Amino acid sequence: MNKPIGVIDSGVGGLTVASELIRQLPKEEIIYIGDTSRCPYGPRHEEEVRKYTWEMIDYLLLHEIKLLVIACNTATAVVLEEAKEKLSIPVIGVIHPGAIAALKSTRKNHIGVIGTEGTISSGAYYQELTSINNDVKVVSVACPTLVPLVESGGFTGNHATEIIEHALKPILEYDIDSLILGCTHYPLILAKIQEIAGPDINIICSGDETAREVSALLYHNKLLYFGTRIPIHLFYTTGFPETFEKVASDWLDRDDLIVKVTDLNKLEVSEWY
CATH class of the missing domain: 3.40.50.1860 (Rossmann fold)
Structure with missing residues (x-):
C-alpha cells in the first residue's frame, strides 16, 4: 500500500x-x-x-x-x-518489543530497566516482562538526566560521561545480565552506556x-x-x-x-x- x-x-x-x-x-x-x-x-x-x-x-x-x-x-x-x-x-x-528482546537475551532471568520517571513509575516494563515470564526478576531505575543530555546534542566529552556514569550507578549495583534502554533516546549514547556497564551486561534497544x-x-x-x-x-x-x-x-x-x-x-x- x-x-x-x-x-x-x-x-x-x-x-x-x-x-x-x-x-x-x-x-x-x-x-x-x-x-x-x-x-x-x-x-x-x-x-x-x-x-x-x-x-x-x-x-x-x-x-x-x-x-x-x-x-x-x-x-x-x-x-x-x-x-x-x-x-x-x-x-x-516500543515496550513489548523491548521486553521480548530482553527475555531472549537474559541468562540469569535478572533484567534491569532504565527510563524516564514516567515510564518507570508506570511499571509498564515490569508488567510486560512478568506477564510473559513469571520467574524473571526486574529492577527499574529512572534516569531523568539522560534525555536532556541527548536532546542537547552535546552527548560526547568528559562532562557527558560523568552524567551517564552517575545515572547508571544505581542500576549497576544489581546483579543484572541484561539492561533494557527503556527510552528511545538512550541508544544515541549506546556506546558510552555499554562501556560503563561492561561487557557482561547485554544492552537491549527496542528499535x-x-x-x-x-x-x-x-x-x-x-x-x-x-x-x-x-x-x-x-x-x-x-x-x-x-x-x-x-x-x-x-x-x-x-x-x-x-x-x-x-x-x-x-x-x-x-x-x-
Missing part, C-alpha cells in the same frame, strides 16, 4: 526506531514527528502526556498513515492501548525488535509496499530544526533529510482524546 508509516516521539529519540524501520523496510516511507519543544515527557503528568501524544497522532493522521509507531516509552505506557482501540490502523509501541514487529504487522494486514518508487522520508519537529537536523543526520547517516517545523499547539485535539 502506497501510504507512509507514522512515527511519533517526544523528541529525537524515536530516530533510533526510524533508523531500523528504514534499514529493515527500505521500500517504505516514514513520516516522523518529534515534539522537541515539549520534551521530555517523562516528568510530565499523565494527562499532559496523553494530550501531547494525541496531538502528534492527529497530525500524522492528516498524512493518511497506514500504521502508527509510538516510539516513545512514556507515551506508549500512557496511550498505546487506547490508540489501538480507537484507531482503524495498526498501532505498535530492532520494533521494526521486525512493524514488518510482520504490515505483512499480516497486507499493507506492505512492493513498488519501485524511491522512498521520501519526512521529519517534523516542534523545536529548533537545526538541532534536530544535526542529530538526525548523524544518527541516520544521511545528508538529504527533509526537516520541517510544525506547531502542534495550533491543532484541535480530536474527539479521541
Whole structure:
C-alpha cells in the first residue's frame, strides 16, 4: 500500500526506531514527528502526556498513515492501548518489543530497566516482562538526566560521561545480565552506556525488535509496499530544526533529510482524546 508509516516521539529519540524501520523496510516511507519543544515527557503528568501524544497522532493522521509507531516509552505506557482501540490502523509501541528482546537475551532471568520517571513509575516494563515470564526478576531505575543530555546534542566529552556514569550507578549495583534502554533516546549514547556497564551486561534497544514487529504487522494486514518508487522520508519537529537536523543526520547517516517545523499547539485535539 502506497501510504507512509507514522512515527511519533517526544523528541529525537524515536530516530533510533526510524533508523531500523528504514534499514529493515527500505521500500517504505516514514513520516516522523518529534515534539522537541515539549520534551521530555517523562516528568510530565499523565494527562499532559496523553494530550501531547494525541496531538502528534492527529497530525500524522492528516498524512493518511497506514500504521502508527509510538516510539516513545512514556507515551506508549500512557496511550498505546487506547490508540489501538480507537484507531482503524495498526498501532505498535516500543515496550513489548523491548521486553521480548530482553527475555531472549537474559541468562540469569535478572533484567534491569532504565527510563524516564514516567515510564518507570508506570511499571509498564515490569508488567510486560512478568506477564510473559513469571520467574524473571526486574529492577527499574529512572534516569531523568539522560534525555536532556541527548536532546542537547552535546552527548560526547568528559562532562557527558560523568552524567551517564552517575545515572547508571544505581542500576549497576544489581546483579543484572541484561539492561533494557527503556527510552528511545538512550541508544544515541549506546556506546558510552555499554562501556560503563561492561561487557557482561547485554544492552537491549527496542528499535530492532520494533521494526521486525512493524514488518510482520504490515505483512499480516497486507499493507506492505512492493513498488519501485524511491522512498521520501519526512521529519517534523516542534523545536529548533537545526538541532534536530544535526542529530538526525548523524544518527541516520544521511545528508538529504527533509526537516520541517510544525506547531502542534495550533491543532484541535480530536474527539479521541
